[in-house]
Amino acid sequence: MDFRLQPHQQDTVTRAQGLAESLRAQALVRDDEATFPLDSLKDLADAGLMGVNVRPEYGGLGAGVVAYSLAVSTIAAADPAVAVTMAVNNMVNEVIQQFGTDDQRQHLIPAITSGEFSCGSFCLSEPGSGSDAAGMRTRATRTDDGWSITGAKAWITSGAYAGIFLVWASTGPPEDRAISLFAVPADTPGITVGNAEEKMGQHASNTVALSFDDVKIPADSIVGEPGMGFPIAMMALDGGRIGIASQSLGIADAARSIAEDLGLTDGLHELDAALEAARSITWRAAWLKEQGDRPFSREASVAKLMASEVAGQWAAELYRRLPASSDSAFEDHRRFAAKLLRDVRVTRIYEGTSEIQRIVIARDLIRRASP
Ligand code: CAA
DSSP, X not given: OOOXXXXXXXXXXXXXHHHHHHHHHHHHHHHHHTOOOHHHHHHHHHTXXXXXXXXXXXXXXXXXXXXXHHHHHHHHHHOHHHHHHHHHHHHHHHHHHHHSOHHHHHHHHHHHHTTSSSEEEEEOOBTTBSSOGGGOOOEEEEOSSEEEEEEEEEEEETTTTEEEEEEEEEOXXXXXXXXXXXXXXXXXXXXXEEEEOOOSSOTTSOEEEEXXXXXXXXXXXXXXXXXXXXXHHHHHHHHHHHHHHHHHHHHHHHHHHHHHHTTXXXXXXHHHHHHHHHHHHHHHHHHHHHHSSSOOHHHHHHHXXXXXXXXXXXXXXXXXXXXXXXXXXXXXXXXXHHHHHHHHGGGGTTTSOHHHHHHHHHHHHHHHHOO
16 A cells, blocks of 8 residues: 555645645634634635545546545644535535536536535534434425425534535435435525524534525436435445544644644653554545445544544643743644634534444444354
């Protein structure tokens, strides 16, 4: 196995590094003011980073999943809130690329990769169904010429700024788990965007509730086959978990870098080893996904579980070790360390909690052990 970066991977990292310094410089202000980073997102789009694993014909870089992972980590080390917005945009684009019609691909993906739509949103979770994704109550019923969606979604990343929502809705009796996926323009009548959640961290990312009241959409809004929405969501989340693992690595790298700058790494060898192990499994999951024909669900869950946990430990350990100082140069480190500590917590929650990753891993173990 060759761990050297290929030219297209190095090029992607260079693009991300080119934006990271200015993102980091503004990260604390953005966080204090909870400013959604519209300009920065356009810069990311211009650099191709909203579609790293998206084909160039749709405005993506076509650079693959390993390059994507490296880019998310690089942006996350500068500002985790920008990284999650980038990650969800990439995930939405990849769902449309993999499961959408030619028409959906040609119209929707370039709008997100180019920055015409600042964001796309992944609307799966509901107030009563976060971990139990199949327990959703949002329903889509057929009309004469399409579908009507009614229901509520919760904790939707970028929901107030998205141009397009990918919305999962039940299209059959609950016991059949008939769930379908729809691409819904954000300005469709009947959609209400709730107030932004007041979160402990990642203030510059936008998280809202959405309600759908008889939202009428044409028949060609369905993404994939009717009733295939649940497996599509699960496959998308497998990839999404590589994104959050990569974001977590970036947070851990940022914490480690501050600890190194301040000479605070004594005795952190176990944590250092755990970070490198998490990085290896994240890259392996990314590589497996990139092959296109290999299962990677288990590796993505292991990566997210390990990377998010170790990033939390790095952020906590850094904060615990910070000495008292009135030096103004130190103040930036202290405030950024505090931001990392607040930002990192949700990496163990979104795109499937650590408990859900353990379930995915355990089920895979059982399946392998079954004759
Ligand atoms: N790939 C393809 N198909 C899959 C799959 C996968 N990884 N996992 C499951 N499936 C299929 C199964 O094969 C099964 O198909 P059949 O019915 O044909 O047999 C079907 O899906 C149902 O599978 P399960 O019985 O395993 O489903 P379950 O109800 O027991 O739930 C779960 C599984 C893993 C707990 C799932 O509900 C889950 O992942 N929950 C977490 C949800 C989540 O991660 N939400 C994140 C929200 S998005 C977000 O956070 C974005 C953001 O803002 C940052």
